[in-house]
Amino acid sequence: MASIVTARDLVKKFNGFTAVDGISFEIKEGECFGFLGPNGAGKTTTIRMIHCVSPKTSGELKVAGLDANVDNRGIKCLLGVIPQELNLDEDLTTYENLVLFAGFFGIPRREAHDRIMELLEFVELKAKMKNRITQLSTGMKRRLQIARALVNQPKLIIADEPTTGLDPQARHLIWQRLRELKKRGTTMVLTTQYMEEAEQLCDEIVIMHQGRIIRQGVPSELIKEEFVGEMIEVRDSKDRVYRRPATLEDVFLKLTGRQLIE
Amino acid sequence: MNLSYRFYYVWRRNLAAYKRFVIPTLLISLGEPFFYLIAMGLGLGAYMGLFGGQSYIHFLASGLVIASVMMTSTFECLYDSYVRMVLEKIWDALIATPLLAEDIIAGDIVWGTFRGVISGFLMYTVAVLLGVLPVSLPIVLTIFCLMVLIGILFGSMAMIVTSFAPSFDFFNYYTELVVSPIFFFSGVFFPLDKMPEWIKFIANLFPLTHAVVIVRATFDDQLNSGHWLNLLAIIVPMMVAFYLALFFMKRRLIK
Numbered sequence: 103m104a105s106i107v108t109a110r111d112l113v114k115k116f117n118g119f120t121a122v123d124g125i126s127f128e129i130k131e132g133e134c135f136g137f138l139g140p141n142g143a144g145k146t147t148t149i150r151m152i153h154c155v156s157p158k159t160s161g162e163l164k165v166a167g168l169d170a171n172v173d174n175r176g177i178k179c180l181l182g183v184i185p186q187e188l189n190l191d192e193d194l195t196t197y198e199n200l201v202l203f204a205g206f207f208g209i210p211r212r213e214a215h216d217r218i219m220e221l222l223e224f225v226e227l228k229a230k231m232k233n234r235i236t237q238l239s240t241g242m243k244r245r246l247q248i249a250r251a252l253v254n255q256p257k258l259i260i261a262d263e264p265t266t267g268l269d270p271q272a273r274h275l276i277w278q279r280l281r282e283l284k285k286r287g288t289t290m291v292l293t294t295q296y297m298e299e300a301e302q303l304c305d306e307i308v309i310m311h312q313g314r315i316i317r318q319g320v321p322s323e324l325i326k327e328e329f330v331g332e333m334i335e336v337r338d339s340k341d342r343v344y345r346r347p348a349t350l351e352d353v354f355l356k357l358t359g360r361q362l363i364e
Numbered sequence: 365m366n367l368s369y370r371f372y373y374v375w376r377r378n379l380a381a382y383k384r385f386v387i388p389t390l391l392i393s394l395g396e397p398f399f400y401l402i403a404m405g406l407g408l409g410a411y412m413g414l415f416g417g418q419s420y421i422h423f424l425a426s427g428l429v430i431a432s433v434m435m436t437s438t439f440e441c442l443y444d445s446y447v448r449m450v451l452e453k454i455w456d457a458l459i460a461t462p463l464l465a466e467d468i469i470a471g472d473i474v475w476g477t478f479r480g481v482i483s484g485f486l487m488y489t490v491a492v493l494l495g496v497l498p499v500s501l502p503i504v505l506t507i508f509c510l511m512v513l514i515g516i517l518f519g520s521m522a523m524i525v526t527s528f529a530p531s532f533d534f535f536n537y538y539t540e541l542v543v544s545p546i547f548f549f550s551g552v553f554f555p556l557d558k559m560p561e562w563i564k565f566i567a568n569l570f571p572l573t574h575a576v577v578i579v580r581a582t583f584d585d586q587l588n589s590g591h592w593l594n595l596l597a598i599i600v601p602m603m604v605a606f607y608l609a610l611f612f613m614k615r616r617l618i619k
Contacts (some may be wrong), residue, residue, distance in 0.1 A: 117413075175462050191457070208462070254461075
């Protein structure tokens with residue numbers, strides 16, 4: 103499969119602090135590629151470079167054959183971004199938010215309308231199309247941000263912690279929608295701190311730590327490579343011992359350490 | 365600099381969000397000029413002689429028409445832009461589209477200018493309705509162009525301040541220490557010719573002083589070729605401020 107994003111020795115420095123320290127990776131068309139890592143690992147910085155809101159310091163970064171830093175506008179036309187923070191237009195309704203966004207991409211009004219109705223159906227928000235954003239729940243807002251990211255029929259979707267702060271019901275609904283997109287062949291880049299999310303959605307993951315990629319692979323294989331057999335968990339307060347299969351979380355903790363990273 | 369026609373989208377976004385507030389803000393913006401003109405123009409004017417052969421309210425109204433553009437575009441590009449950028453995170457959403465930082469910043473300055481021109485014309489309309497200022501097509505066109513220049517100038521200056529602002533409180537330095545003196549010493553409220561030389565010298569550095577001169581000449585039908593210099597004293601700082609606003613705000617946005 104052709105690759106849609108290629109990075110070679112990508113570096114990002116902020117006033118001497120190195121946030122991303124020479125990483126290389128390749129994202130192929132049609133796959134869901136996950137960036138995992140504790141806070142400050144450089145995940146968000148990396149994807150901000152991919153969608154051209156943060157210029158790289160050095161190295162090579164190509165998105166859909168275009169050079170980041172050189173052809174930013176061209177790249178941004180091809181992407182759909184689901185941001186970590188909610189940044190919907192609170193002064194507008196659900197529908198108006200999407201129309202406005204379609205406008206930014208230069209999509210003609212009529213075409214935009216049809217696509218928006220489809221998208222509202224897709225994220226199950228048709229009933230709320232005339233509601234103002236302040237009247238939506240957090241889960242609804244997150245879903246609307248997904249619809250918004252799809253309005254320009256992007257070649258690549260970038261989802262930065264798309265389910266942070268959601269209850270399990272809302273989270274599963276988002277996962278379901280993202281899996282549906284995958285099924286349709288959409289390429290996705292995902293950052294997450296939830297290992298379950300990565301196991302659910304990603305075909306390929308990289309684990310980042312202190313600006314570097316420390317492991318890369320298919321989630322299930324990473325677990326097999328790092329742990330043989332089952333996990334024995336010992337809780338020393340009451341000498342309880344648990345036996346369970348190893349998870350991606352165990353891999354993550356083994357690789358990034360158990361100290362609190364702040 | 366990478367400015368494109370897309371700044372228009374930002375203006376349109378602000379207009380869409382503003383629709384809900386049109387009636388309240390129009391009422392407020394109509395009230396202010398009305399009270400200014402009644403209280404100061406008529407009230408104060410009753411104790412004053414003629415200003416160049418005309419009443420004080422005429423003198424005041426012509427200055428306020430342009431000063432209100434400055435005030436509105438200043439506050440729009442301080443507080444409202446800051447809210448959109450920092451609190452509502454609208455700009456974060458905009459920048460994930462084909463819009464670049466320059467489009468967003470310029471779009472907000474143009475929006476501030478638009479609001480400024482509206483409030484300037486509201487002031488003008490009230491003055492015309494009160495029978496204070498004359499109205500004709502050349503006058504309207506001339507002051508419209510002037511309002512646009514002043515709007516872009518002060519919108520850009522405010523945007524520069526916003527690009528350095530850690531919080532709302534920061535704006536007070538600018539409004540109290542820069543905008544207020546300009547407002548009071550640009551010949552809006554009294555002629556500058558009886559002021560000490562050093563005040564006159566400083567006042568002449570204020571672009572608003574030159575705008576007030578042109579506006580007065582327009583209303584009194586006394587525009588002449590000498591006013592090109594006044595115009596230059598507005599356009600040059602405007603271009604510099606606009607460029608610096610894009611530069612400094614981009615530096616804040618793109619890291």
